Amino acid sequence: MNNLLIVGLGNPGTQYAKTRHNLGFMVADRLAGRFGTAFKDGFKGLWGEFRTDEKHFILKPMTYMNLSGQSVAPFMSFYKIEPENLIVIQDDLDMEFGRIKFRKDGSSGGHNGIRSVTELIGTDKFVRLKMGIGKSRSGGTVGHVLGKFENDADLEKFIELGTDAAEALIRNGLKSAMNTYNNKSVFDGENGQDKT
Template identity: 45%
Template sequence: MYIVVGLGNPGKKYENTRHNLGFIAIDQLAEALGVRVDRLKFKSLIGEGRIGTEKVILVKPQTYMNLSGDAVREIMDFYKLDPERLIVIYDDFDIPEGHLRIRKSGSAGTHNGMRSVVYQLKSDRFPRIRIGTGGSQKKEDLIRFVVGGFTKEEVPVLEDAVTKAVQAAECIIREDVESAMTKYNTKKQKKPRKKADRPPKPDTSDTAGKEEETHE
């Protein structure tokens, strides 16, 4: 059994914003599984389905982002699951727009929702899927940026990222975290090396250094 949590804020005001990419991913996963995430329980909206042989509970905490851990702790305590059976999907301002970062465990970074989850669970040993939203904004503009709507240019990029995040969650459940990391982590683009100025290579052919023969 797995718990898949998407982080976000409840209410129409935040419905289509960068900070709600976790909710958007859960909605897409629910649609793929043919389930509804509409039961209010554990301070969350939840839905149940199956991925492969595993029972899966989809979760959208209704506590608002900064208290996400309250909802996650309740559901994890109720089912008495190890942290490894939790998958959290969320937006990350520190990752380039549209990129994915999947990790088996690790710190919460700068994301307040994840900080709450780690604090409440007293553990960071659970898989997470981070959807990049960019990183060019100044810190004082951060709140306005993350709760802002998508630009026309962002929509296809983030739609593709959400689709891959959903596929990554399914891959973790059907296979393992390592497989999902290999398949869906965005590869870093290598900068082309500049060719250093070098003297021309000497000609090592048989005729090198010989005078050309002339024939009368």
């Protein structure tokens, strides 16, 4: 498999830690831990590398969400990463909490981080690992995405599921990972959903 760049989206700063919008950071951190990757500063972000059969990269843009492309685009240019080898881990309002899905390309769906990456790399032909956070019960989107998860145990299971899916893609390729993980939920087989 070619060199992959796995990007976890989020906002820097302790006030945003463990918020719904920072799921990408959480999975990137867990993935880095699994592969023994140490982060260093560069490309307006924190990044590290690891090896399977090939060398791969993990990047957390430190630009704030709506400017994520300012970190991703120069990294891809420097390391000659093709768009089809970019995997972006994002939160998704349109899926219930606990569910994940790989998507090969398409619009940002209103996600500012995805919009920024698409604009600055000049294409939407890159893979996203979408992690459902559900819609706000009160209707306030900003407060919802910047709010914290209410159940740490469910969040922990969700981070683990997302990390498993990302690792499966790295080791086995996108098609296999999609077959195994698309529409999978931490609540599969349980009664009741949306335990954020």
